[in-house]
Amino acid sequence: MNWLSGFADSIALRWEAAGPRSRLIIGALVVALIGMVGLTPKSFFGVPLAWPYVGLIAAVGWGRSGMAFGPMVLLVLFGFAQDASQAPWGSHGLANLLIFGLAVLVNQTFDTERTPFLSFILPVVTLFSGIALVWVTASISSGHIVRVTPMLTAYFATLVVHMLIAPLFDLGTRANMNRGSVG
C-alpha cells in the first residue's frame, strides 16, 4: 500500500502549496457537488437521508480566514441556489453570510488554533446558529412554527460532514494574521 500513502502525501503537499484562490475554488466545487446531489431525492436502501447544509460548512471554514469578498459572493450565490427549492429568495444567503460573519468574528476574537476545545466547540455553536437562523426564517416566512426534527437531523448531518470535509475550506490564511486573503 506504499503507492496509496505516496499518493496521499503528494495530495497533501499539493494542498499545502495551493494558494487561497485555488483553495476557494476547490471548496466552491465541493459545495456545488454536494449541493447538486442534495437537490435530488435521496435515500439509502429505502431510508431517507438528511442532507447537510454544506453552505454553512463553507461559511464556517472560510470564516477562519477572515473577511473577504470572494467567499461572501460565493456564499450568497450558494444561498440563492438553495432558495430555489421553496425558500424565500435570500433566506439561505442571509444565513450563510451571517454565519460567515460570525465565524470571522469568533476566529478574530479567540485563538482557536491553540485551544482544541474552542476549535471543536465553535463550529458546533456556529453551525447550530446557522441552522437556527434557517429555522427562524422558514418559520417567519411560512407563518407557522416549522418542524424541528428535520432541522435537527440536518444539523447533525451538517456536523458530521463538517468534521469530514472541514480541511477543504481552509484557505491557508488566518483571520488573526495580517497576511494573505482572498478577494
Place this chain on the structure above:
Amino acid sequence: MPRLSGKGYRQRPLRRYGFFVAVAGLVALLLLQTSPRLSQGVEPIRTAASDQLFHVTRPSLMDRLSGASAKERQILELEARVRELAQYKALALTMAERLEVYEEILNMQGEPGGAEVTARIMAETNGPFAEALLANAGATNGVIEGYFAENDRGLVGRVVQVGQRSSRILKVTDFNSRVPVMGEASGLRAIMFGGRDGFGRLTDLPEQGAFLPNERILTSGEGGLFPRGVVVGHVRGVEGKEIRVDLAMLNGQLSYVRLKPAISIPTPEAFPVEPEPVELAEGDGS
C-alpha cells in the same frame, strides 16, 4: 479564555462594509417578498430554476447505485397493476354472483366437479411420434384416463394412459390431439389439433363467420372430453385456410400440472315404455 485583538478585523473596513451591505440587501430582499405582488413576480424565476435544478422524478446517483430507483419503479408498476387487477376482481366477483343467480333461476346443471390432483412433470416426450408428458400421479391418486391437465395459463393436454403412480398426458401440441374449441367472442366452434411448429391449428371451421383476430380460444365442452371454458390460447393469424392458435400453456411453466376430471355425462336412461292397459272385457267385474 485566550483572546486576540481584533486588529485584522478593524483593518478591513471595505470588506466589513461590503459584508453589512450584503446582509442588508438580503434582508431587504426577504422583506420585499412579503408583498404578494412582488412575490408572484419572482415566482417564474423560481419555476425556471426548479426546472433546471430539480428533476424530482430523476433518481439520485445513490439510488441508481443501490438499485433503489429500479426497485421503486418496479414497485410503482406493480402497484398500478394491483389496482387494475383489484378492479377486475371486483367485477369478476360481481359477475360470478350474477351468474350463480342466473343459473339458479334457470335451474341449470353446472360443470360436474371431481377430485383434482396436482402432479409434477417427471419427463417430457417431444419426439417425432408424440408430444406427451409423464406426471407423477396415477391411479393411486385417483387419476383415471380422460382427465385433462392444465397449468397456470391454460390447457396442457389429456391423460391418455394411467399407471399406478404415473400418468401420460398427450399435449395439445401433438398432431393427434383433438380439442373441441370455440371463440370466446365470436362463439364459433372448431376442432383444434397440434401443429408441428408449436402452434395449434383449427379445423372443421364453420362455413359462415370467421374467428376474430387475437380472439381467445376456449374449450367448447362438446363431446365431453373437456369441460367448457378452459383457456386454450388465442388466434394468432390465418395462413391460407388454416387458423393458427397461440397456445396459452406455453407461456406458463410446465413443471407442475393440475389434473382435473373431465365431464362425465351419464347415459340417458331409456325412454320408459308404459304397458298398454288391458281393456277389460265387457261383462267382467261386478
